[in-house]
Amino acid sequence: MAQHQVNYLKDGGLPVALTSIDKVVNWGRSNSLWALTYGLACCGIEMMASGASRYDFDRFGTIFRASPRQADVMIVAGTLTKKHAEFIRRLYDQMTEPKWVISMGSCANTGGMFNTYATVQGVDRVIPVDLYLPGCAPRPESLQYAVMMLQKKIRSEKAIKAQKPKRLM
């Protein structure tokens, strides 16, 4: 590297880091959380705002994907109707392990204000949820915080072990 005038011993040290496999794998997983585009109601607008330039999800490595096969995290943003419940389950099943679910907003958490015959009273009746984000609707800052909490959770998990599929039942 003499021709480029780079002295690794001086400028920031050698390009070597010693760590454990767990940390490397979890670093990769937690910093490339690709989210499934799944706006169901008004929370979806906040989710879109989080992805846009002002709040900028990309700096967390969170990129929205339109296919469940490319997604790691499902952000359930909005009211889940009973008609739609089987499709959220199907999309969840199509995501590859490891996968996580953020339940965003009151409607996804508990059914919220829609205490009616047509609304699922909390998505955790259908799919296992890792993180409940309260709010109606949560602001983009809250969603960022939720993603950072999820990153924290991922970092605390064992990376190298048989990924037991999460089961609701």
Added chain:
Amino acid sequence: MRSYTPKDDVQKKSYYTDRYWVAPQVPKSDVSEDAVFAADHAELRAHFEILEAYIQRDQMVVYIHPKDNYAVLEFLRDHCGYTQLSELSAIDWIAQRGGFEVFYQMLSMTKRKRIRVKCFIGENEAINSVEKLFRSADWSEREMYDMFGIKVNNHPFLKRILMPDDWEGFPLRKTYPLQGDEFAAWYEVDRIFGKEARDIIGPEIRDAARVDRYDTERFARLGYEVPKGTPFDPNQPKTSLAYQEEGGVFLIEGFDEEKSTIISDRKR
């Protein structure tokens, strides 16, 4: 001594009912008061049997026999200038009168008038489709079937439009409970996991006021996060928002609140 009334289900009931409340009636006036409506009414009466007609809120309401509905709407469209069917639905009168009132809201752009055509059908009677006259009736009649269970004869594609195809019950009937019957309560569980999963997943929690502050797995407050299963502590101190673990994260620059700039001008 005052008589005892149970208070345990007080949230489920309406907290105030006025026994002497009478629904206010919108004043009706005679058809002859409006020249345009009077002419339309005379034309209609020459061809069909009109049960009742009056003007309410500047709109003429016409009651007809349900068997005439197609012919009346066709007549109104072709001869009276009411070229638009802006709305179509039904009203549940099963408890009071044993049937439904089907209404068709018509609009004439040339006359700038609206006519409401109404007819009464029994609970199990069908009504003729007007989809051949107005394309807008297609989905409206499907919705009427979906919500009230009114069969529509000669409809090209009569199936549910909002609720799932395998839904049981008609949600807009007065007898349908707002929070759903048993079928509705278990619909998603039955559909996805099967009936045997009911015991595992459990019934829906419908009480919106139910907050379990001892449930630390779920709705921990921001700044009071605890690991799963931590016993409840009323004097738990507030922690600052911890974005990262203490001691830093591998390969990630730590977030330092002191070093960060807080933008005061939100419109910047």
